[in-house]
Amino acid sequence: MYNSSNQPLINLAWHHPHTGQRRMMSAALPVTIGRAADNSIPLDSKFVSAHHVRLEERQGEVFVIDMGSRNSVRLNNNDVSDESVVFHGDQLQIGPFTFSLEIPENSSVLAGPATQLLPTSQIQRVAKMTAHAAVTPVLPHQQPLIRDTGTADFPPAIFRKKIVPVDMLTRIVGEQIEETSYLAIGGGLGSFVWVDHLMVYGVKRQDIVSIGFEPKPYGRYRRLCRNSQIPDHERLRSNSDSCPDNLWGWPGYAVREIWDNTSHGRLGQAARIGWQIFNEPLVQTYTPKAGVVFDSIDQEAARIGWDKIWRHGRVRAVRKTDDGRYVVAYSLIKPDGSTEHKLILAQFVHLAVGYPGVRFLSDLQEYREKTGDFHHVVNAYEKHDEVYDHLEQYGGTVLIRGRGIVASRIIQRIQEARERSGRDIRIIHLMRSPNTEGQKAGLAQRAVDNHWEFQPFNWPKAAWGGDLRKKLENANTKTRAELLDQWGGTTTADRLDWRDMVREGLTAGWYSIYFGTVLDVRPHKKTGQIATKVMQNHGEVALAVADYIVDATGLEAGIEGNALLKDLVTHYDLPRNGKGRLKVTNDFALIDMDNGRGQIYASGISTLGGPFAAVDSFLGLQYAALRSVDNLTAQNAPGLRRLNGLRSLNQWTRWARGVQP
Amino acid sequence: MTPTLRGRWQSRLFLMGTLGFLVTIFFMIVFGSIAPFYLLVLVTVLGFFWDIVYTLIQKWRWDHDWPPAFQLGAGIWEMIVLAALVYGADIIGMAPRPDQFLLHYSAVWLAVFAGSQSLMRLVFPRWRYNGGQWLS
Structure with missing residues (x-):
């Protein structure tokens, strides 16, 4: 189900609030809804804003975005602030209109990486969800709690209370x-690492539940x-000893790679890695291969029985209960792609929901919205392989924004395309200002x-x-942000091949750097390319014309982008840290969310600005997990025993033998 | 490794007192001399001073870290100073044979280096986050 330009489709069905007439429409994403005539679906109602919402696809998921309308947007009876992921079967309310959303079969919207591993015949109604179910055929046993009638109030109205009485709920x-x-909410790497720590500390698998979108804990990470x-x-x-599969960080990925090479008789390669790790970071820092990390997580997932802990679903809301616990409302996604509304009570909750989405520079966002061109102006974190395919076939110019690792x-990657195809491929690198002197801190300075x-x-x-970890932990909120x-700041890894590539490109002329501020981005009338008007630093305006623009400035990290966090922060009026994220204790417990014995912990990017800097790294997830599980152990939380000395050594030998914790 | 001063002291004390001590007992028996023990104590005590110097050097590095190559360099440097004290100043009053000194010193260094890379992490899971402190 694609249209001619292979765009993902969505089906919408709604009744006219006055006439009761049923309307249906199948449209290619993005879809806009509003009162104005230029919307994909114009609605005639004074309760609908001129440009009310926009539905678009990002990284295999469909999002509904509030276009800053004065009137509210509601998804399954919950207010949507800014944006939210939508699922097949969701109800979107705009003014007096209620839309039933259907994401049709084989829609490219849902073609995640797991899907591609399956023959097309297996991809059914909701491709991604079916694919997940095919990977993990057995979902944990559950009693259906609330029938999903499609119109039922969910989460239940009782969730409007600050403290939910359990008796009444039952x-x-x-x-x-x-x-x-x-209960680990998120189901990604953060949840996985936390659950792994719990189990190494003694908690039994049947006492843990994790809810998330991806059956593989690294699913979303790998896609990015x-x-x-x-x-x-x-x-x-990533560092050698930042191992999401191993609490101790030993043996790190470097030692494992040396071992693997040695056992396959590749002694030269083994010695080379040994030499590199010994000399790091003086020459070049060792980093592991992505696939090796994913394989190691698969092994650990099998060891702890992750498939019996993980449930495919989306958490809608978390509330305190009157018995010192939390009640969590979630949509369970069943193997056939249909959803079921469920509630679960938990004593201890962990929130690790990751980056809410892709962030665009505002001028590029504007260009995409105005022109509807999502193929030539792309974010580095979106799927955009066709850019390189096209370059290899026809050559062309790419304009890059951002100067980080991505x-x-x-x-x-473009250099590889150049070499492989022999085509004339050029890069214009647009930077805001020159950088000749690295950042200083204390006595030290970064290289440039x-x-x-x-x-x-x-x-x-x-x-x-x-x-520096201690320094940050001991600092107050304001100093932490400073x-x-x-x-x-924006830095990249000091890799010799990257330095050489930049130097060679500058000399040969296929790579050039421009400095300035972007005035606007628009289609270039003469050539059909994209023209970026730049105010250069010496005051002259220049036009940079390119076939493609790649926004490499990063991912959206604010917590507003995540509906669940936004709801939690608003409902309980939670304090924020100096970076506007969730305020947590040094043990990563959410401040003001403790409830009697109950406690909510968080990890990952939503805690940036707190006690630890590298929160969104593998090691950061491990650190947050260790701190929170230590904190739980100190509170005598069920199943946990202090991990140290012989117990730690014993658990490590179990890990090394691949025996369950 | 990104050790702090307290972490360095604590790790040095622990590793010298365990792995270093075991290696030293072995050499005391093999050499039939108590000299290796005196050397172990001396190198540990001197180390507390060196650790202050190393921690200052770290501040000059952006990452405030201590690469493995620096660990080796420090080991060689400490050996030179130790040899000067043992053979030049006769500080322990019983200078061992130079080949025995070298063998013992190298074995202790290797054991401590290997232990700092592996054993400490396994026995003290918080050690790597705490700049090498194993006592809180």
Whole structure:
């Protein structure tokens, strides 16, 4: 079900509020709805804003975006602030209109990486969901709690309360509500690492539930890697001992790679890695291959029985209960793609929901919205392989914005395309200002080469486990934000091949750097390309004309983009940290969300600005997990025993033997 | 490795007292001398001073880290100073044979280096986040 230009489709059905007439429409995404005539679906009602919502596809998921309308947007009776993911079967309310959303079979919207592994015949109604079910055929046993009639109030109205009385809830539902000790919301790497820690500390698998979109904990991470041109055989920007599969960080990926090479008789390669890890970061820092990390997570997932812990679903809301726990409303996604509304009670909750989405520079966002051209102006984290295919076939010019690690990899990918095809492919790298002097902090300073600034990882290493980690932890909210600004910033890894590539490109002329501020981006009338008008730093206006623009400035990290976090923060009026994210204790417990014995913890990017800098790294997830599980152990939470000395050593030998914790 | 001063001291004390001590007992038996023990104590005590210097050097590095190559360099440097004290100043009053000194010193260094890369992490899971502190 594609249209001629292969765009993903969505079906909408609604009744006219006055005439009762039923309307149906099948449209290619993006779809806009509003009162104005230029919308894909114009609605005649004073309760509908001129441009009310927009439905678009991002990385295999469909989002509904509130276009800043004065009137509210509601999804399944929940207010949507800014934006939210939508699912097949969701009800979207705009003014007096209620739209039933259908995401048709084989829609490219849902073609995630897992889908591609399956023959097309297996891809049924909702391709991605079916594919997940095919990978994990057995879903945990569950009693249906609330019939999903499609119009039912969900989460139930009782969720409007700050404290939900459990007795009343049970009466409304009419059945016993499922209970668990530990609930990990997100189901991605953050949840996986937390669950792994719980189990190594002694918690039994049956006392843990995790809810998320992807059956593989690294599913979304791998998709972002692949989109940003890091396939499984390329190396990540991650430390050897940052191992999501191993609590201790030993043996790290370098030692494992040495071992693997040695056992296959590749002694030279083994020695080369040994030499590299010994000399790092003096020559070049060792980083593991993406595929090796994913394989190691698969092994650990099998060891802890992740498939019995994970449930395919989307969490809608979390509320405190009157018995010192939390009630969580979620949509369970069943193997056939239909959803079922469910409730679960949990004593301890962990929130790791990842980056809400892709962030565009505002001028590029505007261009995409105005022209509807989503193929020539792309984000590095979107799937955009066709850009390189086209370049290899016809040559062309790419304009790159941003100068971080993703920009480095994109340039390298274009260089590969140049070499492979022999075509005339050029890169215009647009930077806001020259960079000749690296950031300073205390006595130290970062290195700079050709306006690229380097550090091995995105924070100084001592912020991960040395004096800078302590310094940040001991600082107050304001100082934390300042320290993060000082240590962070846009940097790339000091890889020799990248430095050479930039130098060679500058000399040969296929890579050029321009400095200035973008005035506007519009289609170039003469050539049909894209023209970026730039106010250069010496005051002259220049026109940069390119076939493609790649926005390599990053991912959206604010918590507003995530409907669940936004709801939680608004409902309980939670405090924010100096970076506007969730305020957590040094043990990563959400401030003001404790409830009697109950506690909610968080990890990942939604805690940036708190006690730890590298929260969105593998090691950061491990650190947050260790701190929160230590904190739980100190509170005598069920099943946990202090991990140290012999117990730790014993658990490690179980890991090494591949025996369950 | 991104050790802090307290972490360095604690790790040095632990590793010298365990792995370093085991290696030293072995050499005391093999050499039939108590000299290796005195050397172990001396190198540990001197180390507390060196650790202050190393921590200052770290501040000059952007990452405030201590690469493995620096660990080796520090080991060689400490050996030179130790040899000067043992053979030049006769500080322990019983200078061992130079080949025995070299063998013992290298074995202790290797054991401590390997232990700092592996054993510490396994026995003390928080060690790597705490700049090498195993006591809180």
